Amino acid sequence: MHKIAIIGLGPRGLSVFDRIIAYARNDTSASPLELYIFDGKEFGPGCHTTDQGSHLLVNTVACQMTQFSDDTVRGGGPLLYGPAFADWLSSKSGSAPDAPAGRVDIDRNGYYSRALFGDYLRWCFDYVKKLAPPHVTIYLHNFSTVEDLEWKGGGWQVSYDGQGYLADFVFLTTGHARKVPTERERELMSKVEAGRMRNPRLQLVLEPYPIRNAVSGVTERDTVAIEGIGLTTFDLLAQLTSARGGAFEPCGKTEPAGRLRYRPSGKEPRILLYARSGLPLTARAANQKGVFGQYKAKFLTLAKVEELRAATPGGQLDFQRQIMPLLLCDMQFAYYFSYLHQRHDRLTALVFSNEFLAADSAAARQTLIDKRVPRRDQLSWEAMVNPVPARALQSRRQYDDWLRGYLWRDVEQALLGNLNSPVKSACDVLRDVRDVIRSAIDFAGLTEESHRWLLGEFLPIMNRLAVGPPKERIQQLLALMDAGVVSADFGPGARGVYDEDAGCFVVRDHWGGSEQANVLVRARASLPGPLEDRSPLMRKMVKRGIVKPFMNGAFHPGGITVDRNMNVVGADSAVQDTLWALGTLVEGCKFYTFVLPRPGANSTTMVDAGRAVGRMMEAIAQRDRQDEALPAMDGPAPALAAGPAAPACAFDAWPQQAGAPLPANDLAAA
Ligand SMILES: Cc1cc2nc3c(=O)[nH]c(=O)nc-3n(C[C@H](O)[C@H](O)[C@H](O)COP(=O)(O)OP(=O)(O)OC[C@H]3O[C@@H](n4cnc5c(N)ncnc54)[C@H](O)[C@@H]3O)c2cc1C
Incomplete structure (x- = not known):
């Protein structure tokens, strides 16, 4: 019998739950599992609570959200089929106030309420629960806020309300937290x-x-x-x-x-x-890419990032110097394709694209652009970063006039759509190549200085250009x-x-x-690091040395430290191979963890959850093999795999976040 605990069952915890059930259904050994699930609220919705007003909307079009894996997810484990949000919406009636009744025609490119999305997540939880095979026993602890996690020598003790529950494996998916005031x-x-x-x-x-x-x-x-x-x-x-x-x-x-x-x-x-x-x-443009359409990087590819890393002494990249030029090339590619397609025809756009791809320098690409596109219509990163003209700054009145015009022009572009508007096409590249951007940043992939620049300068601009509201x-x-x-x-x-x-x-x-x-x-949803997190669970985990703040050199970008399998690294720097953390808890070590899974996009959320659960299933199989090999004997059971050996750690023993405070990181979501 192996005992597993999931602490926090919002979207991330649900992904872990989904993966455990998917693996268990495919486990021919049918090794008995006991699954303990804890959440301070109901299971599924997480921050998309079902009791909020229908005027509060999800920031992602209906067809681009799912809780289920698909064939594009690499290394995520066995598939468990389930409906994406839009499929569920068109075939189910939800319980939220504005939920459509019966089978309805829905707007797949529409933005629905978070309450309704929460209802979908709640439904997903029940759906996955029903798919659990007989050798999995599930113990439900909803409305139960876990207050402590402690290594007890042979396993973990999860505690709430004075009760302790033992587990061999624990997943931390506690999501959005509240911050201790400064x-x-x-x-x-x-x-x-x-x-x-x-x-x-x-x-x-x-x-x-x-x-x-x-x-x-x-x-x-x-x-x-x-x-x-x-x-x-x-x-x-x-x-x-x-x-x-x-x-x-x-x-x-x-x-x-x-x-x-x-x-x-x-x-x-x-x-x-x-x-x-x-x-x-800026406004999110009308979606013209359907469910699966995504710009595929031509310049900032995964292979290119790896090549740059291999050629960089120490392996840490400079985002501004090494990544930005490639990212801008991809934005230019999307912009000019859309521009020439709209102004001329598809053939002109295709011919230009070939020439642009073949050009071997920035100067050669600029010559091509100058030949086809008047200066005033060319894409300018500087103008996107700072669109305010000097004349608008002459008085508050002039700024007001300019701002209204700027907002309206933005709406006009958004109405054209994320393919037909050149500027929205270019901005959407920032969303579509996010996984490549992540590959450059995750796990201290940038130098400390560059990491600070990214969060202080680039992130607010990326959010403004690519992750705005409908x-x-x-x-x-x-x-x-x-x-x-x-x-x-x-x-x-x-x-x-x-x-x-x-x-x-x-x-x-x-x-x-x-x-x-x-x-x-x-007006910003807080994303506290472990030292400023108000939750008793986090405070105790820090104190016990179970978690440690993630540091890139002397910079703490937020979050706790995990390794590439999402195993939590303790205060003594030892990897705890029976404890995992996923989601906003690790924002810092990873980049942009607060995005809902997108169908057909090899979603990072699914990959991470699948990898973590896959590792746990391997450990379970290994333990089963060891148990079978042991001769029957009396006496103590063999000890579980390594737990944290760390001593208790005083709160102020951690290096404090160095340098400038983190920028206002309003929660942007794609
Ligand atoms: C207001 C808001 C709107 C958002 N809108 C979007 C959007 O439109 N699109 C998008 O892609 N992303 C959006 N996000 C980002 C959001 O991060 C993800 O959508 C997603 O909710 C993250 O899931 P999670 O499970 O990591 O965290 P959460 O949704 O926060 O869920 C965490 C769960 O853990 C539970 N928990 C926490 N601590 C404990 C404990 N000690 N014991 C037991 N249970 C615990 C909580 O009760 C909660 O149910 C939004 C975020 C916010 C705050």
Whole structure:
């Protein structure tokens, strides 16, 4: 009998569960397994809770999300067939408020509610559970938050609510965590608390999720300043406007198609949006690639990354110098193919593509481009990174005018689609080649300096260009600006501060002006590293030396340390071959762990889960062989494989994150 525990059963835990059942169904030895599953909430949905409002949307089109493996997944173990989200949607009725009843025609390229997606995940859990073979016994512990994990010499003890459960193998898939406030945040919190004596409507929100709770106390008399204009902000806007009875309507025939008008309910607060860049994320274009269509890298290939690594002393790459030029070539390739196809015809685009691929230098490629494309229409990375022209910075009024035009042009491109719009084609490359980008970054693949640059400079730009909200959200933002509900014209470098004398928050704009607010929301979902994670489980694991923060040199990009099999590395640097961690817990050691699996794309989530479970099944088979070889005898059973030998570790014994603080890493999801 082998005992397995999964701690956390959101999408990642579900992938592990799926792999265990798939392997067990194919295990001819039918070695008996006991599976203990723990989650602090219900099984399946994770952060896509089923009780949230239907105005909060998943950020990925329906046809590009699944919980099941397919033939493209390499090294993920046996297949277990199951429906992708869109298939489930068209054949099932969910229990969420906006769930369609019976078999319905669905929009496969539409964005559905997270509650409905959570319902799918809940269904997936039941589906996989029913497929468990008889030699697998499953013990369910939902609404059970695990508080401790301890090595007991012969195995792990998983504890919650004063009860301990022994396991030979443990998977940590605890996902999104809450953050311990920093010293500065605590100071701000106490100042705001003191200020409430004078101004009872003062409110500071540092943890925006669940959104419903975060802004439930806000009324139409309030002014809400929102810091950051990423995905979380679009959730907040929906919560503060359409969820309060406001409605977005088409503008009518006099306005361009896609232009919306906002009809207020009267319950909206006034909303001030500001960000370091002064810019919102760009809109996700209409999907023209179907389920499986993906740009395949021509320049930044896996083989090229390996070649570069082999040729680099020490093996650590410089992203800016070695990876960016190749990535830009791929973006150019996609851009000019789309441009020439739209402006001329497919044949012209194909001929150009051949020439572009054959050109042997950047200068030769530029000559080709100059021959076919006027300067003003050429792709410019610099212009994408910094689209704000000097004239827009002359005054707040001019910035506002420019921003509205910029947002509308973005909507127009998004309406064209991710193949027909040259610029959206180019930006989509950043999503489509993400696995290659990962291969350059994962497991300290970059130099320490380059890793800092990547997270501080490149990541926010990548998120802005490629991982924005559905285009409808930008259309709605424009309508809210037109209706005077939202101001987003604070310009680059705007910041929010607390003015103790005035007893309110102040948003300072680029030009030295300011506006007051009585509510401040920091709109980013936190991704705390292990030392700032509020969960008792993580704090105990750190203290016991079971986990250690991942370091690239003196830089801690976040997350705990795992090896390539996703086995957790302890404080003594020993690999613990009976303990695995997957998902956001390892964000830092791995890159972009918070993305839902995509069908037909050799999803990293599936590969990682399959590899980890495959290793466990090998260990189980090996133990069975050892047991069979042992002569029957009395006495103690043989010890289990190596556990952590690490001593208890004081919290402050870890190297602190060096250098600049991590950038606002608004949760971007593809
Ligand atoms: C608001 C929001 C929206 C998102 N939207 C998208 C999207 O549109 N598309 C996309 O690709 N990605 C999206 N993401 C990214 C998200 O990371 C993934 O979609 C996915 O949910 C990650 O799954 P997970 O299992 O790693 O984490 P989670 O979804 O956080 O699940 C972790 C589970 O572990 C449980 N748990 C935690 N600690 C314990 C404990 N100590 N004991 C027992 N159980 C525990 C939790 O209760 C939870 O059920 C979004 C993330 C957020 C926060």
